[in-house]
Amino acid sequence: MNSRPAGSARDYSIMNPSVATAPRYDADARRFVLRQALSDVLPVQCLLTGAEETTPFECDGLSAFRQVPFAVALPETEAQVRDVLRACHDLKIPVVARGAGTGLSGGAMPHADGLVLSLAKLNRILELDPVACTARVEPGVRNLAVSEAAAPHGLYYAPDPSSQIACSIGGNVAENSGGVHCLKYGLTVHNVLGLRGYTIDGEAVTLGGAALDAPGLDLLALAIGSEGLLLVVTEVTLKLIPKPKIAQVVMASFDDVVKAGDAVAAIVAAGIIPAGLEMMDRKATAAVEPFVRAGYDLNAEAILLAESDGTLEEVADEIAEIERVLRAAGSTQCIVSQSEAERLKFWSGRKNAFPAAGRISPDYYCMDGTIPRKHLGRMLRAIEEMEKKYTLRCMNVFHAGDGNLHPLILFDAHEPGEWERADRFGADILELCVALGGTITGEHGVGVEKLGSMCVQFAPAEREAFFAIKRAFDADGLLNPGKAIPTLARCAEYGRMHVHAGALPFADLPRF
Amino acid sequence: MEAHLADAIKDTADGRDAEAILRTCVHCGFCNATCPTYQLTGDELDGPRGRIYQIKRVLEGEAPSTATQLHLDRCLTCRNCETTCPSGVKYGRLLDIGRAAIAERVPRSTTQNLQRGFLRYALTRRWLFAPAVRIGRALRGVLPPSLRGKLAPARDAGRWPRASHANDAAPKRVLLLRGCVQPALMPSIDAATARVLDACGYAAIVAPDSGCCGALDFHLDAQAAAAARARRNIDAWLAQLDAGAEAIVINASGCSAMVKDYAHLLRDDPLYRDKAQRVVAATRDLAEFLPKPLQALAAQPRAPLPETLHRVAFHPPCTLQHAQKITGAVEGILSAFGAELAPFAEAHLCCGSAGTYSILQPEFSQRLRERKLENLQRANPAMILSANVGCLGQLEPAAQVPVRHWIEWIDTVLQLGR
Numbered sequence: 001m002n003s004r005p006a007g008s009a010r011d012y013s014i015m016n017p018s019v020a021t022a023p024r025y026d027a028d029a030r031r032f033v034l035r036q037a038l039s040d041v042l043p044v045q046c047l048l049t050g051a052e053e054t055t056p057f058e059c060d061g062l063s064a065f066r067q068v069p070f071a072v073a074l075p076e077t078e079a080q081v082r083d084v085l086r087a088c089h090d091l092k093i094p095v096v097a098r099g100a101g102t103g104l105s106g107g108a109m110p111h112a113d114g115l116v117l118s119l120a121k122l123n124r125i126l127e128l129d130p131v132a133c134t135a136r137v138e139p140g141v142r143n144l145a146v147s148e149a150a151a152p153h154g155l156y157y158a159p160d161p162s163s164q165i166a167c168s169i170g171g172n173v174a175e176n177s178g179g180v181h182c183l184k185y186g187l188t189v190h191n192v193l194g195l196r197g198y199t200i201d202g203e204a205v206t207l208g209g210a211a212l213d214a215p216g217l218d219l220l221a222l223a224i225g226s227e228g229l230l231l232v233v234t235e236v237t238l239k240l241i242p243k244p245k246i247a248q249v250v251m252a253s254f255d256d257v258v259k260a261g262d263a264v265a266a267i268v269a270a271g272i273i274p275a276g277l278e279m280m281d282r283k284a285t286a287a288v289e290p291f292v293r294a295g296y297d298l299n300a301e302a303i304l305l306a307e308s309d310g311t312l313e314e315v316a317d318e319i320a321e322i323e324r325v326l327r328a329a330g331s332t333q334c335i336v337s338q339s340e341a342e343r344l345k346f347w348s349g350r351k352n353a354f355p356a357a358g359r360i361s362p363d364y365y366c367m368d369g370t371i372p373r374k375h376l377g378r379m380l381r382a383i384e385e386m387e388k389k390y391t392l393r394c395m396n397v398f399h400a401g402d403g404n405l406h407p408l409i410l411f412d413a414h415e416p417g418e419w420e421r422a423d424r425f426g427a428d429i430l431e432l433c434v435a436l437g438g439t440i441t442g443e444h445g446v447g448v449e450k451l452g453s454m455c456v457q458f459a460p461a462e463r464e465a466f467f468a469i470k471r472a473f474d475a476d477g478l479l480n481p482g483k484a485i486p487t488l489a490r491c492a493e494y495g496r497m498h499v500h501a502g503a504l505p506f507a508d509l510p511r512f
Numbered sequence: 513m514e515a516h517l518a519d520a521i522k523d524t525a526d527g528r529d530a531e532a533i534l535r536t537c538v539h540c541g542f543c544n545a546t547c548p549t550y551q552l553t554g555d556e557l558d559g560p561r562g563r564i565y566q567i568k569r570v571l572e573g574e575a576p577s578t579a580t581q582l583h584l585d586r587c588l589t590c591r592n593c594e595t596t597c598p599s600g601v602k603y604g605r606l607l608d609i610g611r612a613a614i615a616e617r618v619p620r621s622t623t624q625n626l627q628r629g630f631l632r633y634a635l636t637r638r639w640l641f642a643p644a645v646r647i648g649r650a651l652r653g654v655l656p657p658s659l660r661g662k663l664a665p666a667r668d669a670g671r672w673p674r675a676s677h678a679n680d681a682a683p684k685r686v687l688l689l690r691g692c693v694q695p696a697l698m699p700s701i702d703a704a705t706a707r708v709l710d711a712c713g714y715a716a717i718v719a720p721d722s723g724c725c726g727a728l729d730f731h732l733d734a735q736a737a738a739a740a741r742a743r744r745n746i747d748a749w750l751a752q753l754d755a756g757a758e759a760i761v762i763n764a765s766g767c768s769a770m771v772k773d774y775a776h777l778l779r780d781d782p783l784y785r786d787k788a789q790r791v792v793a794a795t796r797d798l799a800e801f802l803p804k805p806l807q808a809l810a811a812q813p814r815a816p817l818p819e820t821l822h823r824v825a826f827h828p829p830c831t832l833q834h835a836q837k838i839t840g841a842v843e844g845i846l847s848a849f850g851a852e853l854a855p856f857a858e859a860h861l862c863c864g865s866a867g868t869y870s871i872l873q874p875e876f877s878q879r880l881r882e883r884k885l886e887n888l889q890r891a892n893p894a895m896i897l898s899a900n901v902g903c904l905g906q907l908e909p910a911a912q913v914p915v916r917h918w919i920e921w922i923d924t925v926l927q928l929g930r
Contacts, residue, residue, distance in 0.1 A: 045555075048557075050579070051574075052566075052569070052574070052576065052577060052579050052580060053557060053579055055565065055569055056556050056557055056561075056562040056565035056566060057556055059539065060541075061539060061540055061541060063513055063514075063538075063539040074554065074555055100541055100544065100545075101541050101556065101561075102540060102541040102542075118554070118555075118556070120554035120555070120556070121553070121554035121555070122554075123554055140554060142545055144545070148857070163540065163541070163542065165542055165545045165546075165596070166540070166541050166542045166543075166544055166545035167541075288598075291598055291600065292598075352598035354538075354540060354598075355538050355540040355542060355597070355598035355599045356598045356599060357538065357599075358536050358537065358538035358540075358598070358599030358600070358601075359536070359599055359600055362513075362535045362536075363513070363514070363538070364538065413513075413514040414514065414535075
């Protein structure tokens with residue numbers, strides 16, 4: 001693909017043969033041509049090219065995977081987005097779209113010969129219709145900013161990933177983000193009515209609309225969660241819902257993780273769909289408590305947070321029922337929030353769990369898989385065994401209600417070999433997810449992180465079908481190449497490593 | 513976050529601090545969400561996470577240019593990011609180290625050096641600054657808009673309480689900061705503070721040999737000059753503390769934040785290390801000191817407040833809410849005296865003053881001021897209150913309602929009752 005030797009650690013061309021058809025310039029010439037082309041369409045402060053200014057874009061929230069990009073574009077208008085895409089399409093330059101850079105699967109990790117297209121400057125709320133309960137926003141608008149703007153009208157936007165203070169709606173659409181409340185209110189795909197965007201050749205696309213359904217194939221659902229492989233979103237119409245009259249949360253302690261896992265299944269089996277149903281193990285509560293002072297029971301092996309929202313009567317009934325089920329399942333202590341401030345305090349620890357891991361470990365690796373709820377206890381036991389196998393600690397934070405796991409593997413990137421062990425540890429967890437009947441990603445996406453695990457989940461014919469969809473939108477494979485779908489070669493390599501599980505060949509190579 | 517510092521800095525005190533701070537950062541990006549400059553530009557390089565990356569790169573031995581310097585200069589040091597950060601990254605400290613490292617490696621232009629040198633010299637010398645303010649006010653009508661926008665009309669300071677109070681048989685005394693800009697620009701703040709303290713039974717005294725707290729120097733890459741000011745104040749105050757003064761009470765949150773940092777600033781000075789700790793232990797922002805002494809006064813019956821004083825919006829300075837983590841104290845006092853607090857959006861964001869930032873980064877500063885005033889005034893307050901001279905000077909000239917230090921509001925309310 002370029003002047004680098006074949007097989008170099010950073011050479012993506014094997015994963016994306018179509019990029020190899022790009023014109024071959026040497027790096028300086030390509031940079032020159034690209035800068036010429038983009039400086040025609042972007043103001044000077046919106047184009048970054050030197051390493052000094054592009055290196056801070058080398059990773060997203062998953063900093064173990066890094067790649068300095070060729071250049072970074074920060075368009076200020078939709079027209080500039082279109083023009084940048086056209087220019088890159090003409091020059092066959094790969095484009096990686098980026099929102100707030102909070103993603104945890106390396107989905108926004110740059111391409112060595114490509115452009116990072118940051119949509120963070122497109123951060124206006126274009127229209128908020130309190131009667132239709134919709135908001136039309138640009139992709140760089142922060143998730144929480146939507147709910148803040150809707151609050152005076154008694155409305156909010158339901159999906160609430162832990163990073164909601166910072167993550168952008170564009171990124172939420174790319175990853176089909178969930179959050180604590182998605183158990184009851186759905187993922188991003190259930191809360192987006194329509195979107196506008198551009199394909200790589202600069203063609204405008206409008207999917208969905210103001211109504212609930214659109215004629216023809218449901219391309220909106222296809223676009224949401226497509227991880228920047230199909231199009232670049234420039235406008236999103238969101239569904240807003242009325243804020244419930246009241247919400248209360250029960251915080252329950254358990255002296256055993258398996259009991260806590262079984263309690264989750266018991267709640268759902270009792271016909272209750274809580275607004276949120278989350279689990280944290282002892283290591284997780286110990287990490288966040290010093291920062292948030294949420295009042296977590298630090299002696300409990302696991303705590304559950306179960307929320308109910310609705311009218312006063314509904315909540316009173318449901319909270320009583322949740323408490324009854326939890327106690328029957330062996331909870332040693334149940335505390336019900338008595339005020340909105342207390343409810344938010346109980347949740348604050350859960351919302352800050354990932355970054356707070358930085359307080360007890362220099363680095364952490366956050367996994368994201370799903371399993372049927374009934375296997376939560378079994379999975380926790382297995383993770384305990386893996387901690388011994390890889391001699392690494394793992395703290396567990398689960399969206400337990402929908403069986404979405406977020407084990408946080410703690411490691412120190414400065415210690416040789418620790419990252420590789422963490423990486424294998426994570427892959428083992430995901431393989432067990434698949435074996436238990438679950439999936440390798442609940443809401444963080446595949447990105448670069450889970451390419452190997454995709455080989456475990458999907459057969460060659462299925463993966464080829466994914467590539468066919470990709471080609472239908474982006475024949476040259478320029479949008480976020482090398483992400484989300486592994487090539488046959490990549491899976492063959494992953495399979496070979498499997499034979500020697502635990503003894504990683506070429507441990508110093510980043511694996512994609 | 514992984515960091516491999518260059519040999520030249522690795523084993524220094526700054527290097528060890530920087531490495532420890534860098535390793536607490538997990539690159540989650542939450543900080544960008546509450547960073548004022550990131551809200552303005554949407555550019556990773558103008559947010560804390562990107563600045564940490566740029567600093568890391570320099571400390572790892574890569575040569576910086578004016579590009580990195582610009583993005584670090586644009587930081588307001590409001591430390592909003594530290595309040596947001598779940599990992600406890602000490603960004604402010606890392607920025608100080610980064611700015612010092614870049615100052616060594618990237619020379620500033622002559623114009624920049626002259627401007628920064630002039631600010632440090634002129635703002636901290638009252639014999640120069642006070643007459644300049646008077647002349648500026650006299651010529652306000654013909655000043656260029658950029659300067660006019662920084663000068664609000666003078667307001668009468670009123671009388672200080674009679675000095676005799678300080679000579680009572682068993683006087684309760686507290687020290688006020690002598691300060692630099694505030695007495696010239698808004699003498700009413702110190703006078704109101706002295707009157708309110710007097711009403712609480714405290715004599716306010718100013719140590720004659722004390723002066724500017726040193727924050728101006730410190731944030732203009734003159735850390736040694738800041739340390740010299742700290743030593744001078746410490747000497748002046750310790751004498752008074754030994755003579756029975758109860759506390760050093762500071763009514764500008766920018767200055768109280770700085771003074772509380774003296775122990776860190778002088779940690780390697782064997783002669784002053786312990787003295788600095790004593791001073792820090794005795795230092796209180798006015799918002800920390802007054803709630804208790806004011807309790808009795810607040811409990812007295814009082815006629816309803818006039819409309820001009822009733823509904824107020826309190827803008828908490830960054831140096832109060834983020835640097836000192838004092839939240840709710842002023843609001844509590846104001847409510848106790850009958851104020852209706854007007855809630856407003858983005859109370860966590862900086863107003864764009866940030867010391868000399870308003871002069872050195874005028875474009876960003878003005879955009880942040882507009883945003884702050886829009887949020888404040890949308891709440892329809894009769895008056896805007898704050899707790900730092902910088903914020904007051906920034907907001908007052910462009911506001912449509914009066915802007916005052918909260919102690920002036922208390923002073924006025926107490927006088928109504930007389």
